[in-house]
Amino acid sequence: MSETFDLACWLCERPLETRIQWHHPIPKSKKGRVTVPIHPICHKAIHANFTNGELARMGADLGVIRAHPEIAKFIRWISSKPPDFHAPTRK
Helix, strand or coil: CCCCCCCECCCCCCECCCCCEEECCCCHHHCCCCCEEECHHHHHHHHHHCCHHHHHHHCCCHHHHHHCHHHHHHHHHHCCCCCCCCCCCCC
């Protein structure tokens, strides 16, 4: 018997399919241990906009991360894309 898990991306909340990475909301370098599933493109968007120090100060407060103007713009743009969509991330 096979079990299926409906995973959603921690950042954009779109479904995850074959492209899945695991993100530390609090970076490992800052003693973060918890990981969350995330699309590679969403993962790149986070690290293109925040340093590990900034992520550590925000903790795992997703509301603060999503409220950042560049991340909010990214989430609006990515929301209509298919789950495995990928494109270069610009900063």
